[in-house]
Amino acid sequence: MSFEGFVPWPEDLAHAYRAAGVWPGRTMGSYLWEWAETRGDRVAVVDGTTRLTYRDLAVRADALAVGLAGRGLERGDTVLVQLPNTWEFVVVTAALLRLGVVPTMMLPPHRDHELTAIGRHVGARALVVPGTWRGFDHQELAFRVAAALPGPAEVLVVGDDVAGGAVDVRALLATDGDTDGAVEERRRWLDEHGPAPSDIAVFLLSGGTTGVPKVISRTHDDYLFNIVHCARACAFGEDTVYLAVLPAGHNFPLASPGLLGALHAGGRVVLSASPRPEPVFAAIEAERVTATSAVPAVVLKWMDAAATLKPDLSSLRYLHVGGSMLAPDIAERMARTLDCRLQQVYGMAEGLVCYTPPDASDEVAFGTQGPPVSAFDELLIVDEDGTPVPPGGTGELLTRGPGTPRGYYGVPDQNRLSFTEDGWFRTGDLVRLTPEGHAVVCGRVKDLINRGGEKISAGEVETLIQELPEVAEVAAVPAPDPVYGERVCVFVRFHGGCSLSLAEISRLLTERGLAAFKIPERLEVLTALPHTAVGKADKKALKALLADRNPLPRAA
Structure with missing residues (x-):
């Protein structure tokens, strides 16, 4: 399945990645039933009082995928997904990955301007939205956006009050009364009609430098690389309980390693509707959360609240902090106040992810953003003229590797600016590398x-x-x-x-x-x-x- 605006890796390099096992040659949705058969009744997803086992996740995702296929969606189509942190977000994402329909991860705060522009750019054939969220009518918004798109686009709604003309997502994924035969038939059909590892798995949004965010195409090959290596860098395993507090449509809580990394490792995902201290602390206590990720501004609020709320955070082992620059003294105070290991992360939806190791010294954990999660990731520091700087010098970071796409989707003019002829992505970030190869972010050159x-x-x-x-x-x-x-x-x-x-x-x-x-x-x-x-x-x-x-x- 090809997308006209997709920029592929050079064929010889793609072959080398596959031969080395860096790209596993699997699709993301192909793991669902493998997990269901080996983990069965273990809880995979927690959203308030809703608890889904690994088998529940596979069965519901397949039911939704077949239901969407029945409404005309097929491999290679694109869908705008604008859902908050709920169990339905996980099921919808899994269903689309199984079917080979590409989710374009939008955020709940996005409105007509962003949704319409991105929907036109990717040729969206549907929108998946909540009915209402935090007092805002997303259903009405979705109808406006659908009407503004060049082709017909359905409105798929997760909610209790689905308007006429919209599709009830919960009805499509319902499995009450299903026989084992029906479950197996859906599974076989999706196994036969699903995507290929080289297909685009998901569209992510960049921070952008001009106009609306640029669209980043992540294939099953490279996104699985991202998920697996980030999970290893964060010591995720079957005992991991990951709390998603940032909007799940962001690459950070989605797959770096995020909720997909936790599921891949056999752990449990807990979803929080808000990053506020009270619900976050309550979830950590109730579910014995072992890891979570947030931006510095959110963690600072947790620190202030912890002094008065005095939560039980004894289960929390790792706190992943990234998204903006963090002073070493603040990083140290975060770890001391919340009594856990701090892992700084420097990453981007465009591919590269660096993590400080779980067992890093304080000097590394508080003063750097760590090394790339894979030795296959390449880093190059250059000056304003594109000349490599001396070792230890500061300059713009260029990167390439098996997890970094070779171009944004459908913007050749922008790609000539953002990527070099030999495939280096210009991050726009000012970085220096320690002698050990750890990144230290010093600022940025992007607007x-x-x-x-x-x-x-x-x-x-x-x-x-x-x-x-x-x-x-x-x-x-x-x-x-x-x-x-x-x-x-x-x-x-x-x-x-x-x-x-x-x-x-x-x-x-x-x-x-x-x-x-x-x-x-x-x-x-x-x-x-x-x-x-x-x-x-x-x-x-x-x-x-x-x-x-x-x-x-x-x-x-």
Whole structure:
């Protein structure tokens, strides 16, 4: 099965990866029944009072996969998945992997702008959404997006009140009254009609540098490599109880090693609907969680709450922290306060993942982001001219390997910028390597704003604000923040006689369907923006202005 916008690995390299066993030659969905037969009645997924065994997971996933096939979805189709951390997310993902339909992992905060643009780009034939989530009607949103897509797209809903014209996902995956014969028939049919290891397994979203996020195509071959090696780097096994607190559509809690890594290792996945301290601590205590992953801003809140709530965290062995830069003293305080081993992670949905080892010294655990999870991952540090820097020097990290795709999906012009001719991915991150080969992240060169681990494209925000009739010019830059690391600050020059408040800009962007976490939280009005020699807004000068006048007064 081929996708026109997919960039494959060179054939000789793909053959070498398979011959070395780096790519296992399996599809992700092919493991479901192997797990069901060897682990059977062991609990695989916990969501509140719902507990699914490994056999439950296989049976329900197959029922849903066949049900979706009956509605016309087939191998090579794409679906937008916008589900929160519920047991249905796991079953839907497993079903799509079995059928060979590619889930495009969206996030619950995404709205019309992101969903429509991504849906058009990947040719989505359906959307899978909750009925409502945190007071927002995702079902209505999905109907709007489906109507805006070029081809027919069904709305698949996980919820108690499914509207007319939508498909009830829970009804499709129901297995009450199924006979063993029916279960076996579905299994045989899917085994025969499923995807190939080289097929695209999942579409992930990048942080993006301009416009909406770029789409990353991960094959069964390379994503299994990612899952297996990350699970090994984190010492996952049958006794692992992994708590997913970040949105499961993110690569970090999904597969690095995340919930898929925990299932592959034979452990148990516990899903939390919120990263707030109270439900997280309650889940750790109730399920005896051994590992979880979060961004620094979330962990800092856990630390503050632990002093007053005094939770029982004695089962917690490993805390994976990544997504934004972490000072060594803060890393050490996290480990001491939560009384567990801290594993720092530096990774990206584009492929490369580095972890500090579980048994690392304090110097390594608190002061580095560790080595790549596989010796097959290649790292190269270069200066602004693309020349390799001396050992120990800082520069932009380039990477390639069996888990790093050779291009974004369907954007050849962008790929010529983001990838070298010989396959190196330009991460945009400033990194130095220790003599032992451990990465130390020092900053970045990409035009991104990192709000608590959420990568926000400055260009995307600028484009939407620039379309407002009152705005003459705009530039979005990161404003330092003690909790989130960075927040979105926009410098705006208005047309003569015009003005907008921060609240008005926020409302207008929300109405245009921009996700809430991307909405600017700081507005600075200038009569003239500084410019570079080529006429672009000089963001270096704007960042310096923020530093010189910090904290800047917020605009009314």
